[in-house]
Amino acid sequence: MFFGLTIEKLLLIGLIAAFVIGPERLPRYAESLATFTRRARDWVTDARTRVKDEMGEDFSDVDWKTLDPRQYDPRRIIREALLDDAPVAPTRMKPATPLVATAPVTAAPTPFQADATPPYDNEAT
Secondary structure: OOOOOOOOOOHHHHHHHHHHHHHOHHHHHHHHHHHHHHHHHHHHHHHHHHHHHHHHHHHHHOOHHHHHHHHHOOOOOOOOOHHHOOOOOOOOOOOOOOOOOOOOOOOOOOOOOOOOOOOOOHHHH
16 A cells, blocks of 8 residues: 555546646647656665665664564553563462561551641651
8 A cells, every 4th residue: 555545536536637737738748747756766765775885784684674663552562561471479488577567557647627737757858
């Protein structure tokens, strides 16, 4: 496909162009389009050649399909990461002891009152 266009769409665009441009000017416009297409193809070929010359032999070893960003769907990556099984700890090992002493659990905090000043922790900033 050419930029997502199908043959039917290209024929329709050509037919509309023939009516709008007219039969007198159509050959000149077709020749201009062909010239532009050849130039664009030459530019792309020249760019590929220059990149291969500058990159050296390593350039030909690159598998460009694996580097295509369209294959990386963020939703699929997240779904696979979430569905991936968590690693299972070996059964013979003892559970790890915490290196830092944890603070004792206190009662549930009281709800914030609208007229009270908000809490501020000097050590957290």
